[in-house]
Amino acid sequence: MKRTALRMNEHAWKRGFTDGRLQKYANPYRSGTTERWSYCAGQIEGKAASSNAPNRNTLLTGTAQYDRHGHVSISGSGRQ
Numbered sequence: 001m002k003r004t005a006l007r008m009n010e011h012a013w014k015r016g017f018t019d020g021r022l023q024k025y026a027n028p029y030r031s032g033t034t035e036r037w038s039y040c041a042g043q044i045e046g047k048a049a050s051s052n053a054p055n056r057n058t059l060l061t062g063t064a065q066y067d068r069h070g071h072v073s074i075s076g077s078g079r080q
Contacts, residue, residue: 009035013042020046 012029016039019025025043029036 006034006037008041009038012036012038015039016042016044017046017049019043020048021050023047023050 012035016027019039020043027036027039027043029039
């Protein structure tokens, strides 16, 4: 069985995260691209962060780190 590995596009993920936090859902990337997949992943995380925030105007701070396999970990999720 052939396996395909995709690398997350950091810029698209961050844009999706921001849009998810702001409740925007128009994905600007073409279907079938890594950018579209990355944007969707970030959007899901942003929407989850937004729904967990006690005040939607409160921003979360943090850094997304990507390992060599394209996995994302977010650190420093303190509120400001």
